[in-house]
Amino acid sequence: MPDHERIIRLKTVLTRTGLSRSTLYRKIADGTFPRQVSISIHGAGWHESAVQRWIANPAAYRADEAGRVAHDRAPSS
Helix, strand or coil, X not given: CCCCCCEECHHHHHHHHCCCHHXXXXXXXXXXCCCCEECCCCCEEXXXXXXXXXXXXXXXXXXXXXXXXXXXXXXXX
């Protein structure tokens, strides 16, 4: 992760994506939107680059169990 990676808060994410709060959290639970990162005890945000990748191609975004983005992975046999 670059040193200059920005963390953006919920209001900014909702504005940029056009999603409602409930849809955003449903997509996070489904693994189709980047997970938030903790920035304090009661605060969280998103890596701006992860949100930008989702905006660029929301249909192709899929996160695996570790939270990494998985694109066009072949299914396991």
